Amino acid sequence: MVDRTRRSNAASPPDGGWGWVIVGCCFMVTVCTRAVTRCVSIFFVEFQAHFGADYSATAWIHSLVDCTTMLCAPVGSLVGNRWSCRVAVMLGGLLSSCGLLLSSFSTSLELLYLSMGVLTGVGFALCYTPAIAMVGCYFHRRKALAYGIAMSGSGIGTFVLAPAVQLLIELYSWRGALLVLSAFVANLCVCGALLRPITVQEDEEEAEGKEGESVGEERLGNISSHDAELASLLPGNPAPQTQRGRSFSSWFLSTKEYRFLLLPDFLGLAVSFLFLASGCSLPFVYLVPYALSVGVSHQQAAFLMSILGVIDIVGNITFGWLTDRRCLKPYRLPCYIFSVAMEGLCCLFAPLLRSFTLLVPFAVLYGYFDGAYVALIPVVTSDLVGAPYLSSALGVVYFLHAIPYLISPPIGGWLVDVTGSYMATFFLSGAALLASSLVLLTVACIRHCHRHQLTSIAKDTKPEPLPLSLSDQSDCTVTFDKEAVSQAVVS
Template identity: 60%
Template sequence: MPRRSNVPLMEPPDGGWGWIIVINCFLVTVCTRAVSRCFSIFFVEFQNYFAQDYAMMAWIHSTVDCTTMVFAPIGSIISNRYSTRVSVILGGVLASAGLILSSFATCLEYLYLSLGVLTGCGCALAYSPAISTVGKYFCKRKALAYGLAMSGGGIGTFVLAPVVQLLIERYSWRGALLILGGLVANICVCGALLRPLNLIEELSSSAISNIASRKTSEEGSYKTQRDEPQLLSPSADSSFIEKESANKQPCSCCPSYKEYAFLLTPDFLVFAVSLLFLAYGSSTPFVHLVPYAVSTGVSQQQAAFLVSILGIVNIVGNITFGWLSDRRLLKKYRKYCYVLTVGLDGLCSLFIPILRSFPLLVPYAVLYGYFDGAYVALIPVVTSDIAGTAFLPSALGIVYFIHGIPYLIGPPIAGWLVDTTASYTAAFLVSGLSMIVSSMLVISANLIRKCRNSVDLQTAITETEPSTATFHTATLDLI
């Protein structure tokens, strides 16, 4: 494997080893997001074995999702301080160990710790750093790269859902968890192939200016190549670059406040609040769709096939919206595409209580899976547009951290509504309304910002008009 270069790139390469990064991120997504989505298939077996109500079962899935999101900033810190490889490989070890230990569970509380906390922590250390690496390797085709990389969640769900069901039938739920533990261990291999990349924008401003002045004095100007990424001259002192890069992160154990400066921007604050509603709404369908389908008379195999449909259509949403968002006409409107897909996803969930047969649930799975794949692929892109590529690892850590609390309380609240009302109607209605509110928050913030900018511009013009009139009067007097 080629060694990491100390000479930073002026811009992402948009290809080359970046496609290997996309493939590895795809596999990491399969081993984290797809595997966790299939946990709901185990719930019927857990309920029969441990003799607990469904609300207690839902805590397993919510604990996994919550831990994955809450520990995401830890993954970003490890990635920033050491390397992405260290974080992803460590995450693979923890996630695999959690699944293997879960196969020996004798009580529900044991599963909360092994499957919920340990596996969730491993997914957190692997998922967020792997996703952020894709953003560093791509610029012009960033949305497409993210669409391909994150389609692993859909493809993995499509393939793993029936496979997990067959594994449970043949080897029981203990054997299925043991086999999944071996599968998830492949995250370590993916982490070893994530080569770090130095970008010039990640250096401090003083380092950039000093390096630029050295380059200017030696050659007079930078050489630009049409098809290759621009590099700083190899004659630049690499030790000086390393020193300046280290100055940006003075402490090896504590994050610098400069890495989280984006938190003070209004756009990111509104985006963060909207993510709270989005996380709550999106957590319910994947957890409760299979039990809801079974409660309407759908067989267990058909219910698992609904999850497969969600997964395969999720792939189409990932890739097509990623490709469309990179087009010149839509590139400026990525945020609006994100808002549209979130709102339509919530609208789909409002209609699920009236869908009480397998033929009616299939269109729901198709629509919900497509829009879910679309906005999931756009979350890193929108985060990069708001926070900037230099802050992307830290920003993604915060974005997934924000998902933590809603992912923790969402499925149990929905399970409590199911137990209280003896129906899934309230659970899915709250889920759909929550996602619609999330989309309205983002679009409202955009409208308010545009109105404020328009008022500020009008005020500036009004203030400059008297001075312009005075200037013209003085000029006429002189003539």
């Protein structure tokens, strides 16, 4: 996100030009963060053989990388807001590259927990959120398409890096492969250097608050009289004053970047993300074991994951392009709700699919709608809270993914151990995804009813027409009640 003391020279985002360079940088950031994180699982067998550890101990490496990346996402937003996105991404690239470099010299799993799990995860967190927020600063009309292209780096990177990492392990062992990955991730510093902030003249600083107010009110909708105090939290309005001095809440509200946390729409969005993160990762973890349990060969099971990755890319780009069309742009939130609900329905029907032929349509549908909702997360967040809060809001959004990402796969595995089948695990995933869509649908319905109520009140309280001017009264006949006039004169 741009510095608070600077704004764009243009009245609106340029929707092109250097913005496409920003999209390319964000694409590479998603490749170097999310795709590399997914490829960590390729090292599992090597780590187990070298350190003599079991699967559960080794699996914590992947969980720590993923959890730390999401858990520290607000730190990336804070660094991007206080200094610049360029500083955040370059610093993150340096930390993550050093983390992978140190991992190549590790002599125990505990050192890998610290170097790869924590240090690399923090570096990824510093890069991920600011790079995504920068896309929103450069695009408005084609925002969904830009985000679709940028977020497709996760699927494309996984598709390309997975066989490349396996080849590196065969040629140079796991230590040499981590050294090469360290050099590859160092390209994040180059991407950060290209994240050019949008600058303006200093005298336009005051207009920022007014713009934030109009954008925030437009995105969040009308606020009821009960929420009148929350309206003062929008940029350009004074913070509410209390008689109890500077309490924690007043200190919290004085922090500009996080005032949106008290807005009802974002609270509903946050609850839906908790359900979403609890269910979206389970199919990626348990699809291959489930396919093997119903008699699908190892090659076909691996091919299902390839289908998921490729169709995920298609969903990123095509759904982003579709929701940028004029007919669908006002309905981005319903499109997001639809994509999450379709993922949930796919998971509910997954236990009924007991052959490779039936599992292929599942992989296609789930992969497509997974790519669709991933591309729309930044767009929906921006539409709800407004561009001035996008970087901080994305940090909170990805922070909410951390704990569910950490605990949902073990819970799914526990259900498999207890029930002896994968049905309960897929039902848990489907129920969580449907709950996420239901929460957002409820929020959208409340907003619609509230707006309709306000519109009705506005019509009922329409002011009376002004009296005619003297020129308009020239042809009017005016009569007086003589008795009333005489009484008025006497009084």
